[in-house]
Amino acid sequence: MNRILKTTVIAAAVMGVAGVAQARDQVRIVGSSTVYPFASYVAEEFGATTDYPTPVIESTGSGGGLRLFCNGVGDDTPDITNASRRMKPSEFERCEENGVTDITEAFIGYDGIAFAQSNANQAMDVTREQIFLALAAQVPVDGELVDNPHTQWSDIDASLPDREIAVYGPPTTSGTRDAFEELVMEAASEDMAAYGGEGYTDIRTDGAFIDAGENDNLIVQRLAENTDAFGIFGYSFLEENADTLIGSSIDGVEPTPDAIGSGEYPVSRSLFFYVKNQHADDVPAMYDYAEMFMSEQMIGDLGYLKGIGLIPAPEDMRAEARSAVESHEPLELADLK
DSSP, rough: OOHHHHHHHHHHHOOOOOOOOOOOOSOEEETTTHHHHHHHHHHHHHHHHHHSSOEEOOOOOOOHHHHHHOOSSSSSSEEEEEEOOOOOOHHHHHHHHHOOOOOOEEEEEEEEEEEEETTTSOOBBHHHHHHHHBBBBBEEEEEEEEEEOOOOOOOTTTTOOBBBOEEEEOOOOHHHHHHHHHIIIIIIHOOOOOTTTSOOOOOSSSSSSSESSSSSHHHHHHHHHHHTTTTEEEHHHHHHTTEEEEOOBBBBBBBOOOHHOOOSSEEEEEEEEOOOOOOTOTTHHHHHHHHHHHHHHHTTTTTTGGGGGGGGGOHHHHHHHHHHTTTOOOOOOGGOO
């Protein structure tokens, strides 16, 4: 064999043929910071109770995870991505363009978005409209849209505290940010005449809203340091830190498991992970991990994940979601529209 051909064969053996995953035992997972604590719990249990190593999980945000997931098929792409919102049609189409053509969607349950602060303060109950007026880039003043002039909560409503508006929240790559923009910003503004009957989701960039990155634990830490500030993050982080934080009621509804699960709490959303079925042959642990995640032991009414903040779905919905994962049901673009 000539030297050039021999070198090419060796390189292919080391790197793997482009677009083909090499066999490995360890599952690779990316995605949502909200789903991260639940996925990490399952991963630790999986590593402790099976012959496979503990899966590697990276918190990249929902959008960032789906971008990595949809980059293609092969050893340099993740097997699973977590998401605190449903995959967008545009993301599905990008997956298809890059050869990711066999995906299973796993619905794991519910979560609420908390609007929380240090428990050094009295609880501050708010409406979605008040949050919108605090954080929108432009707000109506005398019928005209102007750059947001509000610096104190009391500027919005005299019943609110005379405290500086400072809110730590997720970046644009986060599913929590997507859900917040839809369920709070858009919902609060869609009936405001100044916005022409369309929801407005632009968040101010003058320092009142602080992009705190993908790690919700950092927001929790910052609320301990700045007791005047609020944070936006998944309910599970509020529950985990109930000794130091208090959540606000939104539109008169407290963030509780029952209110989130029933949809009464206005800022509730569904949680998912997505499985790249084309990696199944080369990553045999992937399906075993996915099925453990979907088990009643994990996502059921008495499951372990409820104890760390997951809001279980009704039994029939859990059974349907579990069946989709066990049968490797392919996601279709029509399902997302």
